[in-house]
Amino acid sequence: ETGVTQSPTHLIKTRGQQVTLRCSSQSGHNTVSWYQQALGQGPQFIFQYYREEENGRGNFPPRFSGLQFPNYSSELNVNALELDDSALYLCASSLQTGGDYGYTFGSGTRLTVV
Amino acid sequence: GENVEQHPSTLSVQEGDSAVIKCTYSDSASNYFPWYKQELGKGPQLIIDIRSNVGEKKDQRIAVTLNKTAKHFSLHITETQPEDSAVYFCAASRGYSTLTFGKGTMLLVSP
Numbered sequence: 241e242t243g244v245t246q247s248p249t250h251l252i253k254t255r256g257q258q259v260t261l262r263c264s265s266q267s268g269h270n271t272v273s274w275y276q277q278a279l280g281q282g283p284q285f286i287f288q289y290y291r292e293e294e295n296g297r298g299n300f301p302p303r304f305s306g307l308q309f310p311n312y313s314s315e316l317n318v319n320a321l322e323l324d325d326s327a328l329y330l331c332a333s334s335l336q337t338g339g340d341y342g343y344t345f346g347s348g349t350r351l352t353v354v
Numbered sequence: 355g356e357n358v359e360q361h362p363s364t365l366s367v368q369e370g371d372s373a374v375i376k377c378t379y380s381d382s383a384s385n386y387f388p389w390y391k392q393e394l395g396k397g398p399q400l401i402i403d404i405r406s407n408v409g410e411k412k413d414q415r416i417a418v419t420l421n422k423t424a425k426h427f428s429l430h431i432t433e434t435q436p437e438d439s440a441v442y443f444c445a446a447s448r449g450y451s452t453l454t455f456g457k458g459t460m461l462l463v464s465p
Contacts, residue, residue: 245399273452282360282455319461330397334451340430341386343407343453345397353358 242335244346246296252352253321261316261349264332272314273343274306275330283330289314290336318351326353356381358392358446367434368464375459377444378426384446387420387427388453392441400430401442434463 245264271290276282285298289308303319332343357380385406390398406419417444420427445453
């Protein structure tokens with residue numbers, strides 16, 4: 241059983257640029273959630289994708305957008321990057337049926353905006 | 355929405371001692387309470403979880419207790435070891451909905 245994999249592991253971007261982060265979900269999971277973790281803080285929910293549609297969103301502006309593909313992998317896109325977007329971006333996969341509420345997290349992508 | 359508060363923010367213990375981390379939540383409809391361990395440079399790893407129909411759960415040196423009336427839950431680690439040093443996060447959710455995390459506790463176990 242494979243876990244959640246994220247790419248790239250590290251990224252440096254300039255303010256105003258756009259970035260795409262990628263996530264492959266754990267085998268058997270059909271839902272992907274994205275979280276932003278600032279230094280010294282707990283993860284903050286960005287949005288969740290289920291059946292290729294957004295299934296919930298946290299308090300993040302529209303310049304944060306995403307996609308889920310038929311194989312349940314996902315992308316997080318951030319436009320017009322700001323310095324405060326510097327954080328660890330975590331992808332978590334889960335299964336929306338069967339009574340298993342658990343999430344499996346990837347190791348994250350460390351984004352630095354300069 | 356849900357709000358989760360976690361205490362303490364840092365905890366230093368001697369190897370072999372016990373460590374306790376406490377969390378409170380605000381949404382009485384939350385029914386799933388996982389605990390995650392995050393080591394430097396890694397994503398959070400689930401170490402134990404509990405549902406609202408259970409008051410206590412144990413897994414070797416780790417236990418979690420839940421008090422639904424008071425809306426708080428705690429993580430207990432006994433016989434701590436240096437490899438237990440990490441940041442621990444509590445979280446809460448309603449079933450399949452998103453997790454709301456606490457701000458984390460940095461646990462340092464000294465040999």
